[in-house]
Amino acid sequence: MIGKLIMADFLKMKRKGFWFLAFLGPFGVIALQMVNYGVRKEYLLTQSEDDWGYYLLNVNSFTPLAIVLGIAIVTSAIASVENETNAWKQLLALPISKKTVFLSKFMVLAFLLLVSSALLSIFTLGYGMYLNFDQEIPYSDIIIFSFYPYFAALPILALQLWIATVSNNQGIPITTGILGTIITYSSASLPDWLIWKWPAVMLEWEEPIRIVMLGFGFGFLLFIVGMIDFVRRDVK
Amino acid sequence: MFLSILQSEWFKLRKSKISAIILAAPILTFLMGLTMDGFEFIGDDEVNDWLLFFLFSNLTYSLLFLPLISGVFASLVCRYEHQAGGWKQLLTLPVTRGKVFMAKYTLLLLLVFVIQMLYVVAIFSVGTMKGYTDAFPMAIIWKSVFGGWVAAFPLVALQLWMSMIWKTFALPLAVNVFFTLPTILAVNSETYGPYYPWAQPFLMMYSVEESMDSVFYVPWDQVLLVVGGSFILFFFGGMIYFSRKAI
Numbered sequence: 001m002i003g004k005l006i007m008a009d010f011l012k013m014k015r016k017g018f019w020f021l022a023f024l025g026p027f028g029v030i031a032l033q034m035v036n037y038g039v040r041k042e043y044l045l046t047q048s049e050d051d052w053g054y055y056l057l058n059v060n061s062f063t064p065l066a067i068v069l070g071i072a073i074v075t076s077a078i079a080s081v082e083n084e085t086n087a088w089k090q091l092l093a094l095p096i097s098k099k100t101v102f103l104s105k106f107m108v109l110a111f112l113l114l115v116s117s118a119l120l121s122i123f124t125l126g127y128g129m130y131l132n133f134d135q136e137i138p139y140s141d142i143i144i145f146s147f148y149p150y151f152a153a154l155p156i157l158a159l160q161l162w163i164a165t166v167s168n169n170q171g172i173p174i175t176t177g178i179l180g181t182i183i184t185y186s187s188a189s190l191p192d193w194l195i196w197k198w199p200a201v202m203l204e205w206e207e208p209i210r211i212v213m214l215g216f217g218f219g220f221l222l223f224i225v226g227m228i229d230f231v232r233r234d235v236k
Numbered sequence: 237m238f239l240s241i242l243q244s245e246w247f248k249l250r251k252s253k254i255s256a257i258i259l260a261a262p263i264l265t266f267l268m269g270l271t272m273d274g275f276e277f278i279g280d281d282e283v284n285d286w287l288l289f290f291l292f293s294n295l296t297y298s299l300l301f302l303p304l305i306s307g308v309f310a311s312l313v314c315r316y317e318h319q320a321g322g323w324k325q326l327l328t329l330p331v332t333r334g335k336v337f338m339a340k341y342t343l344l345l346l347l348v349f350v351i352q353m354l355y356v357v358a359i360f361s362v363g364t365m366k367g368y369t370d371a372f373p374m375a376i377i378w379k380s381v382f383g384g385w386v387a388a389f390p391l392v393a394l395q396l397w398m399s400m401i402w403k404t405f406a407l408p409l410a411v412n413v414f415f416t417l418p419t420i421l422a423v424n425s426e427t428y429g430p431y432y433p434w435a436q437p438f439l440m441m442y443s444v445e446e447s448m449d450s451v452f453y454v455p456w457d458q459v460l461l462v463v464g465g466s467f468i469l470f471f472f473g474g475m476i477y478f479s480r481k482a483i
Contacts, residue, residue: 017407017410021410024410024414028414028417032417032418032421035418035421036421039425039428061420062417062420065417065420066413066417069409069413069417072409073406073407073409073410073413074406076404076405076406076409077404077406077407080403080404080405080406084403084404169252169253169312169315170311170315170404170405170406171252171253171254171257171308171311171312171315171405172253172256172257174308174311174405174406174409175256175257175260175305175308177409178260178300178301178304178305178308179260179264181300181304182264182268182296182300182301185296185299185300186268186272186295186296189271189272190268190271190272191271
């Protein structure tokens with residue numbers, strides 16, 4: 001059943017800009033570095049001995065922001081698909097459980113963002129190779145920088161999906177998404193327990209893999225809480 | 237007639253959870269101001285505590301928050317009409333499309349003005365709670381907040397345009413994010429930053445100087461060219477779009 005629901009959700013996403021956004025996010029992040037390195041490559045190369053590492057840091061200064069904002073955009077968009085045409089009623093009148101409806105939307109978006117992260121790693125590698133640093137290509141770092149922020153952002157995905165699906169007024173989830181972005185942007189001076197900080201902090205931790213595990217753990221927890229609340233609410 | 241349209245726009249908005257969204261900005265500024273301590277060590281005793289905290293908060297507020305949240309307002313003032321054929325009902329009234337557009341735009345400017353004022357209140361509250369003893373730099377803060385408001389005029393116009401095209405909040409936000417995030421890079425460049433419309437709120441609010449007689453903290457030709465130019469483009473673009481839009 002869940003398989004069919006997921007297929008239905010992918011169908012509903014067609015021609016609504018989802019896949020374009022999934023491409024635009026990572027492309028935008030790298031395009032900013034194209035501008036950055038295009039304008040002042042000489043200066044940036046003098047900033048560090050480790051040119052690849054410095055390039056990855058530059059990319060990573062935008063990745064968390066793009067992910068947090070991207071999550072706000074796609075969760076609100078997927079809720080709007082049902083909201084706009086009052087389709088929640090029709091969807092939930094089908095012989096399916098509300099739990100699987102919520103799960104399906106989460107899976108679909110998690111997959112979409114995973115594709116974005118994969119694209120990010122390809123674009124990062126591509127432009128990095130074009131810049132032609134005099135160094136070995138750090139493949140494992142590219143993977144870490146492209147995927148860890150995504151895993152660390154899973155709790156935000158669960159939270160935003162929850163808020164978006166239970167809000168009739170999409171202004172609410174969009175606003176919480178923007179507030180989260182502000183927290184991500186100023187994460188350096190804020191406490192560690194704020195989930196919006198996680199996509200941005202992996203470098204400060206000794207074992208960055210811990211942020212991935214935290215992401216999975218709290219992502220699962222918030223998903224369950226969101227799902228229970230979604231199930232208990234009246235259909236709008 | 238314009239005033240009654242404006243009034244009805246306000247009635248529609250009042251039931252749209254607008255107060256929660258308006259209060260989001262000052263509350264976040266307030267909480268972050270209370271939890272953040274680092275910036276007090278940056279300045280020496282010579283620098284006014286208020287000013288230091290104000291500039292520190294402005295960094296996130298003017299760079300990201302103000303441009304992004306004003307886009308949410310724009311989507312909110314169109315939300316009512318996008319639901320269940322609201323545009324049809326509104327435009328069967330004896331109103332012109334131009335006036336409807338103007339009323340929505342005016343309301344947006346008022347909303348942005350309100351959050352600018354609430355932002356000052358948040359700054360003032362944090363400073364009072366932390367017991368700043370320096371004199372409150374009223375003139376500097378007022379000038380900066382006013383400048384940020386004016387710099388938001390073109391951005392709000394573009395967002396209103398985008399919100400009239402799309403029913404969802406998500407796509408206008410995507411456009412907004414697409415233009416707002418590069419600001420972080422743009423403000424680092426002295427050559428290109430001044431010409432980037434989305435960097436203007438930051439430049440107006442952050443580059444404060446005490447000894448300046450002009451109304452704004454950026455040169456007049458930049459205000460006229462960049463803010464004025466993009467305003468004309470976005471405002472009339474949106475207005476022409478709306479007057480031709482098939483309802």
